Amino acid sequence: MFKKILIANRGEIACRVIKTAKKLGIATVAVYSDADRDALHVRMADEAVHIGPAPSSQSYIVIEKIIEAIRKTGADAVHPGYGFLSENAAFAEALEKEGVAFIGPPVGAIQAMGDKITSKKLAAEAGVSTVPGHMGLIADAEEAVTISASIGYPVMIKASAGGGGKGMRIAWNDQEAREGFQSSKNEAKSSFGDDRIFIEKFVTEPRHIEIQVLGDKHGTVLYLGERECSIQRRNQKVIEEAPSPFLDPATRKAMGEQAVALAKAVGYHSAGTVEFIVDGKANKFYFLEMNTRLQVEHPVTELITGIDLVEQMIRVASGEKLSFGQDDVKLNGWAIESRLYAEDPFRNFLPSIGRLTRYRPPGEGKTSDGTIVRNDTGVFEGGEISMYYDPMIAKLCTWAPDRLTAIDAMSAALDDFEVEGIGHNLPFLSAVMQDERFRAGRLTTAFIAEEFPEGFLGVEPGEGDLRKLAAIATTVNRTLQARAVQISGTIGNHRRIIGQHWVVKLADQEFPVTLETSADGTAVVFADGGRITVAGGWLPGQTHAHFTIDGAPLGIKVGRAGTGIRLRWRGMDVVAHVREPRVAALARLMPVKLPPDTSKMLLCPMPGVITSVAVSGGDQVEAGQALATVEAMKMENILRAEKRGVVKRVAVAAGQSLAVDELIMEFE
Template sequence: MFNKILIANRGEIAVRIIRAARELGVGTVAIYSTADRDALHVHLADEAICVGPARSTESYLNMNNILSAAVATGAQAIHPGFGFLSENSKFARLCEEMNIKLSGPSAKVMDMMGDKINARAEMIKAGVPVTPGSEGEVHTTDEAVKIAEEIGYPIMLKASAGGGGKGIRKVNNVEELVPAFEAAQAEAQAAFGNGAMFIERMIFPARHIEVQILGDSQGNVIHLGERDCSLQRNNQKVLEESPSVAIGHTLRQEITAAAVKAAQHVSYENAGTIEFLLDESSGKFYFMEMNTRVQVEHPVTEFVSGVDIVKEQIRVANGNELSVKQEDVTFSGHAIECRINAENPKFNFAPSPGKITNLFLPSGGVGLRVDSAMYSGYSIPPYYDSMIAKVIVHGENRFEALMKMQRALLEFDVEGVITNVDFQLELISDPHVVAGDYDTSFLGNVFLPEYQKED
């Protein structure tokens, strides 16, 4: 096993990786920006090294500084977490050249699956169903208009190199297409340095279903079931659960088998997620994209499967086989995750950075987990995402999980910044959510209009 790994991230995911590594007996190196000097992950790691100023482009995205930190500290591997450089094939390639093991797939696979156009082509080869769409990159509005006419409206515009909801627009008709294309392309160029777009027919209404997969260097690939991520705002997930109430036994077997087939086709190594859109009316599902990293919502899968995904990532990066085979994986109960952010839902979810003057995280009982990097007196910097914590619950059934989440959110107490705790509490208590009757349009079209007009 590695003696030491460097965590190329910050916040709760950096804390999560440090804890997993420590339980495996592996030393850890934290990196931090000048704005994160007092962050929890810096205090928890065995070593910490500053990699640049507050701006992420000069610190957490600074490949040279991060690799230099790995060399200077003698780290044998790098865990990128999620976001930042976690799906950057250039960074993966540099790690390979420097003989530093990245806890993730190879640069070749990142190029293949991280680029949505390449991924579509590979999934077609693998026999995995994909939505009708453009065959390659789309660079001009004239191309977009022609392709949209062939596919039929409504359509989705997506950044080829995108992620995190950036560079995505829904288009209902030709009048909306040109301004939407220009806006999405500009956003993609700014976020990823790549303005290439592609177009898909919009599956609507739809469920957003993703399957967690794990692969090792010996060619073993398994799945850890599915997550339902349909409750989202502006293509950003808000609440996730596993298993999905929209999927029965037969469909579950089909969609998880398709995910394994997809991963096997590209010889996938480490943790990844295959994302699908499910048309509930027809029961058909379509490949949407692959995330070549650990997901924010991985704890719900850990609860229902009993598999520690981050530990498996470290073991696989070390060259070990997966510690479990598919026949060893059993699923139990129901898990739900709520993302708690420093933001104001009543004012279009405006970020609310500042000093946390008091913090009480829910605890007690079986099946409750809170992943956080916050503490009383900590000042949330304005430069990064606004996540305060992830509250994850597990129950024998969905009703118990829902009640446990309500209890946990009622206990959550943060002073000094505005949070979305009350918003999450209302969402988890909504009759539609309690009944499992929702799709990707529910939060934006049904729940939020009512919530935001309340006093």
Template sequence: MRAISRRLPSGAVIPLITRSRLLPTYTRSHKLYRQLSSLHSANLSSSSTHTSNLVNNTSIVKPHFRKILIANRGEIACRIIRTARKLGVKTVAVFSEADKGCIHVQMADEAYCIGPAPSSESYLNIDKILAVAKATGAEAIHPGYGFLSESSVFAERIKDAGLVFIGPPTSAIKSMGSKRESKEIMTAAGVPCVPGYHGADQSPSALSKGAEQTGYPLLIKPTHGGGGKGMRIVRDPKSFEDELISAKREAIKSFSNDEVLLERWLEKPRHVEVQVFADTFGNTVALAERDCSVQRRHQKIIEEAPAPGLSPELKKDFAEKAVAAAKAVNYVGAGTVEFIMDAETGEYFFMEMNTRLQVEHPVTEMVTGVDLVEWQLSVAAGNPLPLTQEQIPCNGHAFEARIYAERPESNFLPDAGKLLHTKAPVNVPHRLETGFWEGDEISSYYDPMISKLIVHGPDRSSALSLLRSALGEYQVVGPSTNIEFLKSVAGHEVFASGPVETSFVPTYQTDLFPPRHTPTEVLAQAALYLTLRSERGHQVLGDGPWSKLVNRRFGDVVIKEYKIDDHLIKVKHTDKEYMVSIDSADWINISSSKIDEEGIELISEIENNHVKSTIIPVASTGHGQGKSGEEKLHIFASSSHYILTHQPTLLEDPSLSTSTSNGSNQDKLVSPMPATVIEVKVQSGDKVKENQVLVVLESMKMEISIRASKDGVVGEVNVEKGKVVQEGEVLVELAKQ
């Protein structure tokens, strides 16, 4: 692929990629792309019908834009491009150096690199984005969500440049962008707000007094931004000061504003929100409500529409209050009015208004048949809403599950790394929104969301069954993901029974993280795979990654021995059959076995049971965490993902030394993930107490505190502020006493 350069008026040279140059790659036979494109088109075909028919019956004020620029990345950029292409609108993508191979770059008609990986130097650089828009002749800019989507400065700069901001007026962004100001406006409009301190005085003394007046437990919340960034629940007054400092620090990094407010914390709240839409002709509608109560770290992970368990009267009241909120700020475009509802009393309060398209907008599209991005483009071009409130349907039920690169078992720490293997569901009707190919890198610079899995059924029970099935088929290998955790949530009886509170995850922590037992047949297949790989490598598996560690052995009877997790497994192979023994137990007969033509699926018959699985081997690459030759075997079988550790023995490979692992040491504090050091609180020779914070890291705009594992004296300090560290890298060593 050859990059073209275009010199912008500012004098900067920005590499340009045109779709014509990318056509061979764009049209490649890629299963994931074919699946997501066809499914997206099928699922939005009904929305196209709804919108187009009604637009034809309405006086169109202006035609669609000829070309728009998308000031975002990943799945939302791809989502916007698909609708724009359907409407005949040309698209311009922007990308950082870290994203040059991503799908949105390849899908757009034109794509420009606007800077290095850090978002402050690329996706948040207004000057570069406007320079690209001017050079390409774009008429409007769609901000997506995140980054500059709720920046009134960005919206104003776009307007000053003679372009159209595909979003609300600057005044509405300013009013709703400040949670303090928005609450004042909502109170005046008759929309109930959460009790607490919303004052402009941000001095420590004023906030401390506000905390006393609000009472505990309370929630510290940044007045700008969203996504759970900078939010802290405080139950003990003694920890208020530390939590306040941490919340402000995270807010300034995420939103360039450290102003916070304090709210009364409801112990059993539900998160109910309403999608609203308004045009420039004074029309405002509500498009059903969503329930987003399943959260971790104050961020949504499963959303559904409509919200379960609400009476028709309450649904109507939510919609009316949401419309009143939008009209109070003369809103235009897509927005979401978020409410917090006491699950016990039914009392609800206004939380905030998001002045952009939401991550979870697909569930609303599925139940209403409306393409919200198409509405955005139409309204921004000057057209009226195509439907009245009475014409908007709500059919069936929809769920969305967010697939994140993260480690749920480690308090949902975000993860990063290359997508080594992906396979979307094939037997379940679904909609998949993603911005990554297999082989792409999930970067620690951005949000760790890999994709969104959306299903729709005639009712909640049917939709939930589809969600479970789709999650069971979805395969991802590379960075750790939350897929297994999402399966636990979707399969939990309390979640299945109806509405849950935002405390659902911590309340049912034990149920959602059950101890995992690896079935005998999975262990047997792991050992069988290793045997087949060794004995038939080049003949059966070709020259790809499945031909590693080839070690052909001959004889009438061959017995191989493997160490997998804590199990010693033997495989006996004759010319006619394979036999497996696990931890010296009786031999298990495997009467037939094969690896399919793609070298991915292993099919065998174990004790008369037909077993089929996908096995992906990944060599350990952690810093000082794995023994020589160690690998992870990712096994997908029976809708479950098992990760087993294969440690080669001397019998398998005599070239391996008997050196011991350099694994974790309680005196060495290591980084749990790729991250940037933002604060080092100690130096060599300092005495520290157990649980004392020694180093503060940041990854994907989230702070992680590294604490002392015991009382001791600091030995080596291997990092400094600003250093980028990798997973497993030693940060601080505690000297032995």
């Protein structure tokens, strides 16, 4: 067994590897850039080595700097995590020359399967069904348009060395193929140092299902079930689960055996994933690619199999045989993973950076109802989300005996997850958990586009939800009133009395309510006679509260918004005003303040760098026309005109860094 492992990565995956290494009694070495000097993985490791400036191209993917850190610390093995150098054959070869073990597959397998073009050809030669496409190199955007038209739209434009949704675009016409080719090429060069691009047919109603494989150096290769990864946004996975609600045992076995055969064909060992596109109508599957590394979503497989994949990777790399066979692999229960991203769902999921002023994940481990909560993270309260790296904050996972219970456990865990200081997708994740189509398992990779065609605008509370929120707001208000009484005491000979009758206004609705105290808590009685009993505690200053609503537990985020009470729950975000009846009557007379008009301005939707400006002052633009490109967190974002108009002036230039809502251009 190894004595010291260097983790050539950062963030949550570096922390994840460190946890297993410590469990095995192995010392760990972290590497870090200028931006990660105070990062969590640096704090957790036994040693840490600085490797350069913030951009990954000058630090995390510079092989010579990783080798230098190995020499400095005497590490005898390297775990690459995922991304960065994890599928870089030159890195694995450099480690081999250095006499250091690579905790991953052999160089030949990385070369054969890590390259998307080569892997497609090998899969076809091996008789594996593949998606139609052009596997040769593409010279320029015009050739990309010609190839795309010959394949037939829609097409997927992909980076050969890509992964994690970077360097990928879907094109539905010539213009999108032309733009998508250049953007994919730029992202591929920036993220992987390899700008080769290929094009394949985009299956319009696909499910993305992948098989986890695990092999040792003695010829054994197993499959550990599948993961459903169909909930994607911009080709980036958002929610994964294991097993898939779609596969039957026969299809699972067929996919697993094909994945194993492909792995054996390239002499594979270590953990890897064979990804398939599955036609939900015809129940056919097509080889997509093989990732010769640990996947982001590996925790759901660990939760349903009980197998620590990082531990197995370490043991395999040290020469051990797998201690179990295919028949020993049992799938137990159901696991869900939600990726918490520093992306603002209310701004079309654009990246958000800044400091985590509050970061309180739910408690991990087995809960009182038998479900399990797990949170893989690489951040901490007070830490900073940088513009230089992937926007992932954490991977929240839940396990339960069945799928719906796992989904409900995830909903409760998301309710208890507090993140402040940046934009994040927690409300969106909560909304998906309540979506009827998701709960029924009717998934495709177009799920988000189809269920949220106008983007995510938050969840509108239904009548039942409004009443729950009104009851909670009334209870919170009562606590605030009781505190005010304690502070003010008596006025003259009169002691202040808390009223029983209130009017709650939220989401443009008013609910006259009466408070009644009972042995079970506070009963909130509505004008039509409906009653909701609220039990549980909340104290002023607390940002999160647990209540029991008519006997059912509920976690909710509580805050102040001026004179109102802000409540966030299950993707809903409302401000409730709880007023005495007379005050409520006067409040109805107050005029509504209108927001400023920004309809003739293009504002920067995220912190980032302007990489190009496509128009000038005086130009006439059409709806959908590209205006400027902003790069943030290694992703290019093309900003387009919402309608026809004339550019009055351009306020920025290429290379300029902008903050959120800074002016890019004005229109006449």
